[in-house]
Amino acid sequence: MMQTPNLLALVLLYTSLFHSLAFSRSQNQPNYSYNQKKNYEGSSDLVDLKYHMGPVLTSPINLYIIWYGKWDPHHQSTITDFISSISSPAPFPSVSDWWRTVTLYTDQTGSNVTRNVALSGQFSDRAYSQGKSLSRLSMQSIIKNAVTSSSSGGPALPLNYSNGLYLVLTSDDVQVQDFCRAVCGFHYFTFASVAGATMPYAWVGSSGAQCPGMCAYPFAWPGGGPPPPAGSGVVGPPNGDPGTDGMVSVIAHELAEVATNPLINAWYGGDDPIAPNEIGDLCLGVYGSGAGGGYTGAVGKDSKGNGYNFNGVKGRKYLVQWVWDPVRGRCFGPNASD
Ligand SMILES: *[C@@H]1O[C@H](CO)[C@@H](O)[C@H](O)[C@H]1NC(C)=O
Ligand SMILES: *[C@@H]1O[C@H](CO)[C@@H](O)[C@H](O)[C@H]1NC(C)=O
Ligand SMILES: *[C@@H]1O[C@H](CO)[C@@H](O)[C@H](O)[C@H]1NC(C)=O
Ligand SMILES: [Zn+2]
Numbered sequence: 001m002m003q004t005p006n007l008l009a010l011v012l013l014y015t016s017l018f019h020s021l022a023f024s025r026s027q028n029q030p031n032y033s034y035n036q037k038k039n040y041e042g043s044s045d046l047v048d049l050k051y052h053m054g055p056v057l058t059s060p061i062n063l064y065i066i067w068y069g070k071w072d073p074h075h076q077s078t079i080t081d082f083i084s085s086i087s088s089p090a091p092f093p094s095v096s097d098w099w100r101t102v103t104l105y106t107d108q109t110g111s112n113v114t115r116n117v118a119l120s121g122q123f124s125d126r127a128y129s130q131g132k133s134l135s136r137l138s139m140q141s142i143i144k145n146a147v148t149s150s151s152s153g154g155p156a157l158p159l160n161y162s163n164g165l166y167l168v169l170t171s172d173d174v175q176v177q178d179f180c181r182a183v184c185g186f187h188y189f190t191f192a193s194v195a196g197a198t199m200p201y202a203w204v205g206s207s208g209a210q211c212p213g214m215c216a217y218p219f220a221w222p223g224g225g226p227p228p229p230a231g232s233g234v235v236g237p238p239n240g241d242p243g244t245d246g247m248v249s250v251i252a253h254e255l256a257e258v259a260t261n262p263l264i265n266a267w268y269g270g271d272d273p274i275a276p277n278e279i280g281d282l283c284l285g286v287y288g289s290g291a292g293g294g295y296t297g298a299v300g301k302d303s304k305g306n307g308y309n310f311n312g313v314k315g316r317k318y319l320v321q322w323v324w325d326p327v328r329g330r331c332f333g334p335n336a337s338d
Contacts, residue, residue: 001186002204002253002280004214047269047282049324054265056107057200059163060116061259066146066157067124069132069171075206075244078316079169082248085312086117086255093334095310095318098252101325101332102279105260105267113259120164123149123156133175136186139168139203140194147196161197165258166190167251168201172209172243180211185250187258200262202254208243216246217285218296218307218319235296235307238317245319252320253280267326279324283331286322289338291331298337309335 063083067076085095096115103113123146130138130145143166147159158164170176185204192198207215213222218235219242237245257278260267268276287309288297299309299319308317310333325332 001257001278002184002215002250003284004180004182004184004211047324047329049267049269049277049279049282049326051108051267052265052273053108054261054263056105056111056113056266057163057165057259057262058107058111058114060114060118061165062120062158062160062163063117063165063167063255064121064123064146064157064160065119066142066166066168067122067126067171068142068168069128069174070126071124071169071171075241078239078241078244079248079251080119080122081313081316082251082318083117083119085310085316085318087115088313090311090313090316093310095252095312095320097334098310098320098322099256100334101323102256102259104326105279107266117255120160121157123151128174132173134170135177136188136203137194138176139188139201140190142168143190143199143201144195159196159199161199164199165255165262166199166201167255168203169247169251170203170205172206174205175210176203176205179205180207180214184215184246185254187254187262189263198263200258202251202258204247204250204254206243207246208241212242212246215250216242218287219246235299235319236305238302238306238308238319248318249320252318253284253323256280256323280321282324283322286331286333287319288322288333289336291322299335309333 086099087096103115105113125142130141146157147155149156184207187202190199190201212220219237221234239245257280261278264273264276268278270277285291286297288299291297299307302308302317308319310318310320312318322331322333
């Protein structure tokens with residue numbers, strides 16, 4: 001799951017059901033202090049990422065996007081091009097080079113996470129089938145609706161219980177339980193009793209209007225505090241919209257985690273499976289070498305001065321957080337300088 005970065009925390013603490021963050025922001029918290037941010041760009045003995053014997057996503061993934069609410073087609077293509085970039089060639093360092101780190105994770109048979117992620121279908125839930133205020137469980141009903149609604153004679157999306165992965169994306173005007181307060185996205189799996197089968201899914205919300213400073217960092221500054229100091233690491237969004245470019249990195253985080261911990265019994269750290277510390281969580285805020293203290297790390301700049309670290313299809317550029325590399329034993333991305 002992708003927590004809202006709590007920049008005051010020295011130690012990450014996690015809590016209860018569906019892995020939400022233990023410390024929520026208090027009303028009278030002090031100003032953000034980036035220099036205390038915990039990350040694991042350097043290897044750390046504190047990291048206890050372990051394999052818990054469950055499956056990882058080794059078969060080619062059929063990814064289905066459910067666009068919940070009203071979406072701008074430009075923002076949609078930023079996201080669909082990102083998904084297409086995971087398994088497509090692009091100039092180094094590319095999004096697919098980044099995904100290679102995720103494929104270093106294996107299951108107990110020694111099979112690696114797949115390199116193939118295909119965007120296999122999309123469904124627009126323009127009618128807000130579950131309303132505009134959603135619980136975590138609502139995500140399963142949204143998926144159920146998408147696989148049972150008909151669209152030109154067939155189901156809108158297949159119920160692909162063998163290698164389907166459902167990505168629910170909610171628009172700016174949709175409230176989600178814990179969104180902005182404790183999480184920017186999460187992943188889990190559907191219950192057969194609700195959705196018809198047990199299938200991994202992820203949800204990510206559009207934070208552009210609700211909490212860009214929380215969930216679209218480093219493209220926006222956390223509200224409430226003083227303006228960003230010089231060298232704060234706030235960067236321009238490479239695809240022109242802070243909310244959408246912010247979502248891309250959260251989507252990347254969730255896909256990396258759902259691929260390595262789809263049933264919450266494979267790769268995670270900590271003793272509590274309902275509050276796991278997963279491969280993206282360990283590298284929150286790390287986009288390049290030297291990251292820390294609110295600094296993204298060394299990343300590239302496009303012709304307009306916007307930040308990015310990876311190339312994608314169609315000449316796209318994206319700024320995506322790193323993930324934990326099990327071989328190197330540290331956070332890593334292909335733009336690393338070491
Ligand atoms: C936060 O920063 C603002 C502006 O610098 C300042 O007025 C305010 O007192 C600070 N609040 C705390 C709790 O430090
Ligand atoms: C599979 O994962 C192992 C262990 O991380 C790694 O050594 C190997 O190179 C990976 N194989 C492929 C094909 O990615
Ligand atoms: C899942 O999707 C793949 C690719 O479209 C298809 O070959 C497979 O039959 C589907 N499986 C199910 C159970 O729908
Ligand atoms: Zn996470």
